[in-house]
Structures are given as structure tokens and as C-alpha cells.
Amino acid sequence: MVRRSDDDALAADWHQLMGRYQRLMCALDRELASHDLTASEFEVLQQLELSDDCSLRMSALAESAHLTQSALSRLVSRLERDGLLERKACEQDRRSQYVSLTAAGRSRYAEARPTQRKVLREEGSDCLVGRAG
Template sequence: MSSARSDRAPSSTDERLADEWHQLMGRYQRLMCALDRELGAAHGLTASEFEVLQQLHRADECSMRLRELGEGAHLSQSALSRLVARLENDGLLERRTCSEDRRAQYVGLTAAGRDRYADARPTQRQVLRENGTDCLARD
């Protein structure tokens, strides 16, 4: 940032944006903590693990390319790789190589993964109802 720009007083728009950002981050952190706590206690899942199971559940044939999964999971590639390895070790998903492009991998839910998602979904929705309604009231 140039020194000329940093010498200017922040605009009221800048301050409102900073305040909104702070509030958004607070809501996100509270919701993620509640999801981690409840999903972990009841189903042995983190919020991020549940999100991956949910994305796969919604995908055609409960399977998608690992790259596409990463785009929707909002995780770094290394974090996604560790998460997928944990879920694979737990028997909740499986990887397979794409037949058209041997470099690409598909990730799909196993029967146990579909069951765990189905069991955990009501818990996730309850946490969202109890903790996420303030997000709906905002413009």
C-alpha cells in the first residue's frame, strides 16, 4: 500500500466493511465451534468432515473429482488431503483413479459414509437452526 493511501483517514464505508467483516467472522467461528462440538460428540465428525460427506452425498452417484471436492470444501489442498485420508481410514469414503485421466482421482462415499452422513445430518441442521438464524435475518 502506498504511503499516500495510508495517510488518508478511513472512509465510513471502509469502517462499515471492517465492522461487517468482524461480525461475519464472529458468527462463522461461533457456528463452526458449535458444529464441531455437536457433530464430534454425537457422530465423531468435525464440521469440515461433515461438509465433505455432504458434498459427496449431493454429487452424482455420491462421487466427484478430488479437485472439485476441494473447490467446494474451502480447504487448502493439503488440509483436504489429510481430511480425505482420515475419512478413508474410517471407511467413510474411497478413492479411485479416473479411467479417462489417470492423473485425476475420484472420491466417493461408501455405504458407511452414506449412513454416517444420514445419521449426522439432523444434528447439523439442529445446530444451524439454533445458532445460524442470525445469518438469515441479515441483508
């Protein structure tokens, strides 16, 4: 049986983790703004850069970028408008779409990557135990 104090401690740990996460996301947003990107936009570019052929199905991208389909659709529309990625219909299943990095998207990701890594190194150590340093 779980005691109430155990649940309260768990809730307090969760609250602290969310606070650290939010502070790190704000720092990432602030620094990535110099590359005209948000932290979420950078994450989408990164997931595409790391994928085969720099392309993923929207559903796979939503899962790997930790976004809802709706949030991802809006974000992809912004990045597409900026020329950083493009959507293509899946030839086997017209209901599915692929998202691919453009040359401009690969370039923007490459320019922003050192900034993102610097923020993670300098400000993420309290959230990224065992990884930073």
C-alpha cells in the same frame, strides 16, 4: 471515491461476520463430535452425498467444500482410514482422483444430518439471514 469511514464500517461488518461464522463452526464441531465428525468432515460427506453417484473429483470437492487441496487431502485420508470414503484413480486422467462415499459414509452422513440441521436452525439464525426460522 470511498471514504475511510465506509472502509472502516466494511471492516467492522466483516469482523462481525467472521465472529458469527466461527461461533457457528464451533457449535457444529461440538455437536457433530457425537457422530465422530467435524463440521468440515460433515461438509465433505454432504457434498459427496449430493453429487451424482456420491462421487466427485478431488478438485471439484475442494471447491464445493471450500477447502484447499492440501487440507482436503488430509481430511479425505482421515475419512478413508475410517472407512467412510474411498479414492479411485480417474481412468481417463491418472493424475486425477475421484472420492466416493462408502456405505458406511452414507450411513454416518444420514445419522449426523439431523444434528447438523438442528445446530443451523438453533444457532445459525444470526449468520443465515433469510434462511433460518
